[in-house]
Amino acid sequence: MSNRRNWLKQIGLGAIGLSITPFETFANPLAENHISQNLDNSPILLRSNENPYGPSPLARAAMQKSINSSNRYGWNLSDELIALIATKNNVSNSNILLGAGSTEILDLVLQYTALQKGNFILAETTFNYWTFPSEKLGLKKITVPLTADKKHDLTAMLKAIDSDTKMIYICNPNNPTGTICDYEALVSFVKEASKNAIVFIDEAYLDFTKEKSLSSLAIENKNLIITKTFSKMYGLAGARVGYAVAAASTIEELSALKSSPNLSVTVVSTNAAIASLNDTKFIEQVKAANEEVKKYTVEQLSKLNLTCIPSHSNFIYFSLDNYKKDFFKQLENHNIQGTKIYEENGKWTRITIGTMKEMQRFIEAIK
Numbered sequence: 001m002s003n004r005r006n007w008l009k010q011i012g013l014g015a016i017g018l019s020i021t022p023f024e025t026f027a028n029p030l031a032e033n034h035i036s037q038n039l040d041n042s043p044i045l046l047r048s049n050e051n052p053y054g055p056s057p058l059a060r061a062a063m064q065k066s067i068n069s070s071n072r073y074g075w076n077l078s079d080e081l082i083a084l085i086a087t088k089n090n091v092s093n094s095n096i097l098l099g100a101g102s103t104e105i106l107d108l109v110l111q112y113t114a115l116q117k118g119n120f121i122l123a124e125t126t127f128n129y130w131t132f133p134s135e136k137l138g139l140k141k142i143t144v145p146l147t148a149d150k151k152h153d154l155t156a157m158l159k160a161i162d163s164d165t166k167m168i169y170i171c172n173p174n175n176p177t178g179t180i181c182d183y184e185a186l187v188s189f190v191k192e193a194s195k196n197a198i199v200f201i202d203e204a205y206l207d208f209t210k211e212k213s214l215s216s217l218a219i220e221n222k223n224l225i226i227t228k229t230f231s232k233m234y235g236l237a238g239a240r241v242g243y244a245v246a247a248a249s250t251i252e253e254l255s256a257l258k259s260s261p262n263l264s265v266t267v268v269s270t271n272a273a274i275a276s277l278n279d280t281k282f283i284e285q286v287k288a289a290n291e292e293v294k295k296y297t298v299e300q301l302s303k304l305n306l307t308c309i310p311s312h313s314n315f316i317y318f319s320l321d322n323y324k325k326d327f328f329k330q331l332e333n334h335n336i337q338g339t340k341i342y343e344e345n346g347k348w349t350r351i352t353i354g355t356m357k358e359m360q361r362f363i364e365a366i367k
């Protein structure tokens with residue numbers, strides 16, 4: 001049996017329904033989080049697309065070790081992380097800007113866009129919390145519906161651009177629908193749309209796919225900004241580490257809006273991110289687990305006659321149109337946190353893919 005299968009078996013994925021014994025918890029430190037969660041009866045968190053297995057063992061060790069150096073500013077350490085991120089993305093250090101989570105980058109790009117006023121375009125439905133301050137910043141928001149299969153409608157988005165458009169946001173894969181743009185179509189879109197406006201691509205979930213990042217295109221295109229995060233695949237949501245990849249001149253302009261660029265990530269979190277980048281084994285395990293649990297969950301939802309959109313991420317978008325009970329009451333009764341209805345038409349909701357055990361409990365809860 002391969003290592004991967006051994007590991008899947010250990011955490012209860014090899015055979016569905018196999019429960020995890022306390023021994024296996026010790027044998028596999030990655031299982032610690034969700035085991036203790038199930039034992040102490042705390043809620044099952046399927047709301048925010050967090051990684052249920054992480055931080056990685058190397059990140060945990062690095063964080064503990066670095067507590068003692070938290071009396072010092074992390075200038076050199078940020079440089080070390082920036083260099084590692086640049087290598088991973090095949091760009092130069094001058095193409096990277098760190099943020100306390102990618103939320104800091106999203107906020108910054110919104111502020112940067114607002115310097116010119118005008119409008120910005122995004123899909124309806126997509127990740128949009130970061131756009132809440134847009135009106136206060138003097139920006140008009142234009143939304144473009146997704147296609148029937150819940151993908152970004154790149155043609156319609158291109159058509160929506162007018163002389164006042166300053167930025168277009170594409171979340172790829174898209175949250176909450178889990179759909180992904182065709183790479184070539186996205187490259188053509190960027191080429192056209194970036195002639196007069198910033199194209200802002202959010203790759204928070206791209207690590208879960210085999211798709212290529214657009215980061216290398218950003219080096220030469222000052223109107224293309226990519227944002228990425230350590231919150232999802234790397235399991236560091238609470239540590240707050242994200243970054244932008246852009247042309248050096250664009251990074252300079254974004255940095256000029258900050259008094260201390262790259263200093264908002266703590267020494268402990270920077271060390272966690274550095275260690276995570278080196279823990280390729282953990283990443284492979286998380287990816288494999290996510291795929292297995294996704295497959296199980298989609299199969300079960302389909303058995304309940306609930307339509308799912310094929311997911312390229314660590315969450316599933318599905319329709320409650322055929323669901324007869326009160327879905328959110330069922331979750332509440334079983335101490336499970338889900339999200340909301342994103343689209344009334346079709347009653348579309350999203351569920352984060354937790355561990356196998358958590359998803360088994362989720363399925364039992366809604367049966």
Ligand SMILES: Cc1ncc(COP(=O)(O)O)c(C=O)c1O
Pocket residue numbers: 048049100101102103104127171175202204205228229230231237240241242
């Ligand atoms: C698409 C997308 N972008 C960005 C974020 C922000 O993540 P963070 O600030 O933790 O990097 C999220 C969080 O859920 C997200 O779903």
